[in-house]
Amino acid sequence: MSADASNRRVVVKSLFGAAGMFAFAIFILPPMYDLFCEITGLGGKTGDAYTAVDVRVDTSREVRVRFVASNNASMPWIFKPEKDSVVVHPGEPTEITYFAHNITDEDMVSQAIPSLVPNNVADYFHKTECFCFENQPLAAGDQADLKLIFIIDPDLPEGVNSVTLSYTIFDITDRAADPIAQL
Amino acid sequence: MAHGPATLADGWRAYISRWVFTTNHKDIGTLYLWFSFAMFLMGGAFAMVIRAELFQPGMQLIRPEFFNQMTTMHGLVMVFGAIMPAFVGLANWMIPLMIGAPDMALPRMNNLSFWILPFAFAILTSTLFMEGGGPNFGWTFYAPLSTTYAPESVNFFIFAIHIMGASSIMGSINIIATVMNMRAPGMTYMKMPLFVWTWVITAFLLVAVMPVLAGAVTMMLMDINFGTSFFDAAGGGDPVLFQHVFWFFGHPEVYIIILPAFGVVSQIIPTFSRKPLFGYSSMVYATAAIAFLSFVVWAHHMFTVGMPIAGELYFMYATMLIAVPTGVKVFNWITTMYKGSLTFETPMLFSIAFVILFTFGGFTGLMLSIAAADMQYHDTYFVVAHFHYVMVAGAVFSGTAAIYYWLPKWCGKMYNETMGQVQFWVAFIGFNIAFMPQHFLGLAGMPRRYADYGLQFADWNMVSSIGAFIYGGAQIMLLYNVIATIRNGKPTTEEKTWEGAEGLEWTVPSPAPYHTFAKPPEFK
């Protein structure tokens, strides 16, 4: 094999490698990261809708769940949980609402992002229904009670007695109207 | 021999064409070296602005907004403009000479990979003069500060990063091809000089991670301009994802900077010990091990971001492991000196200082790897001190050593030994006065990237600034020494400049002729 040919092979292989790493960074890393988050509960991200299975309710155990609401930058809505905290038994479905009020004179769309502390219990925090699964539009001046039903898994590790669930709402009005961003 | 390279005597037109269109590895190496030195001075000037502002508490010279641009540009210019091109320049000059090749494998691509660099840095520097200012989000450019909250100029910054990445990837492919295909007969892989080895491994690292950086800035570009939300929590993305992608590039990047430095030192210490390098093969394996580990430790830059404890533990253990191959290298260098016949010319002084200071930086690195303690160190001046001990003492000291070591080969003139040693001591003392106190500042609680600080940090900041000015002065002395050598140095024609030097580069005349090894040399 001539030197030119083997140089060409090195170049082609390296460029393929480089292109592969580029694709890896854009197309593989983000979904891999999401998957990783879901598995480990990294960032306290809770999973998608959970189909309730018939589970025992562990009445011997009590877990306090505290609710927190935050507004991201330039999100003018009033957003708060109906109560600060509840004490639940693992396995028992609990319903709670968050109150949202669009105080502006424009129709807006919001998205709530959950975060759970301590974040390694995200795996044991199941939501059968949550307003965070979809974006929430509110017309100018409207208010709404946003519903959340959750079950704490009876397999919740020993020693975890208090969990804090927080939602941050973001203004995604522009994004919701932008077809590219929907991709 | 045919007509040599154009000189000024042939007219400036011919002279400029020579440099613009050159495909000669020595010319391109020279271009890289001078360019990186210019960038080094520019990045150094930014550092002087930073240290001058931090000389006393309060804002005296500049505004916090501009201060942030200075820290960002200092980091970007030093990493991408000074250190990386400097080592590419050394590779261009020395790898063909060391492996007995007539030139690089892909000379035209070599020309291109250099000549796009000045454009990248012209674009990057011009952002400082744009409305809204240049990049002000740190060289790590964490989203959303670098996306939603970035100045307008961020698109130019992204474009400049893309060009630098393309340049690095082309340069690396060239080095890989050269080493794989152009070695002289008899030059097996395990006989290559260590500088060549460390560079090949570095080149593979570059090909693997520069595209990841390109991916990161591309995702930023799309978030900023096309409404995607890779890094925006509102749209289902995550700002922390940016940090993972960035450090997946960023950690190998710091080894990209340091591995060629290991190579340089592994050439110089045996020369002035008059004794072969101890543990050659373990050096090669240690380098490869460090390169591999660099891919699996990235999140140790993110211990405070709120990872699950299992993640923290894994990244802590993996990071601690890096100390093992790094330790092997240090022990090898010292054992190379053991029972040698040592002399202390300027390149040797810089190399010994490298070993001492780099090891010191390695110790603080080991401390930083302990996640619980890192909760206190993270993003303070302790980290700044740590990475300047490994980056400046690592890359800049070894780069300076390389300049003194090979300068006689490059230009056929000998530098003035007294001037070289004076420059060494000014640099060594200035460096330690500048950066040693930063450990204390960090432990006492001063965060990095602070434009202003409380009165309790005043003393050490002043000491550090004074040291930084001394160290800055040392670089001017280096420039003077190099120019004085080229213009008035004592001519030397010896092939082997240093008594203990080994290797093919010391079998060609000094200065190295424009074309070398047209016929492959015999390597025993």
Added chain:
Amino acid sequence: MLKRAQALFLSLLSLVVLLPIAGSALAESPASQLNMPQGVTEVSQAAYDIHMIMIWVCTVIGVGVFGFMFYVMYAHRKSRGAVAENFHEHLGVELLWTIVPTIILIVMAFPATTALLKVYDTDNPDIEIKITGYQWKWQYEYLGEGVKFMSELRTSDDEVYGREPKGEHYLREVTEPLVLPVGKKIRFLVTGNDVIHSWWVPDFGVKRDAVPGLFTAGWAKTDKPGTYVGECTELCGQGHAFMPVVVEVKEQAEYDAWLANKKAEAVEYASTIGKEWTAEELMAKGEGVYLQSCAGCHQADGGGIPGVFPAIKGSPIALGPQIGHIAVLIDGVPGSAMQSFADQLSEVNIAAVIHYQRNAWGNDVGDVTQPIDVLNYKQSK
């Protein structure tokens, strides 16, 4: 002239000797500190302990390695007639210095792991406090107590820019510190509003990044009342160095009184909204609010920074209809650094600062903005 090697040796020696001397001289001034603080919580103590273990391990290794190196540099110089030997490998030694460090690291991993477990032990808190990083201030919310407030830098621009002498607490003072009781386990839930910040109190050993949309937890429990100062440690823009953290730890009774007072204040404040304020009152209050919350970007003279932050002086918003001006403060300007102040400033403060902006530096609208106007804007929709 000294021989080179001797010069090298002496210089290194003098460096090693001189640095600690220089250090101890400086250490005598009480403000200077050289080492990590031991702090007042279990977490900070754990960090300090592992830090000291690491320092000693590194020191011992360093003395050994460098000691041997300096000996070699002294003993095997060519000028002393040393003749180079030719050995270049020795499997035994090489294995030894691979295996021994590995064992040292494995041993060190145990205390490192224990310390980290302590950092993560955030369960069963007595009090939970939500900490939100804003550009460039902190918001503290006592969960379940209905108490929340902003804590911003109190040091004036005049001190920063040298027009006034710097006070004793330069950049270490805030409008309202975080107040905690002794002996209670506090869980901090840290998040960010705009960009990433990081909440750090060295004496607690708590440093947690404040990432928008994400909550990270840290904890503290201390028996030592006092004032503890911390910083923001993640680059967050131009005010990064100007958003300190100040925490006051008080005895339980004092804390209870403070909290009760805080709750009463919140109630009382709600009642001030209905009051009719005079132009003078608003102007005086508005100036203070302006310097605290707006001047950082728009400058004390309302002139802004051309190309970065728009001027308020002579701006069409400040000279236009009142309702538009209120809208900008309540809703923010999407896509710009102008955020919503609806959550950060009370209705009274918003009314006052709007009144001030419309009637200062030559702006001469002359109208009066009442807190009730702001509240109406918020509720009218």
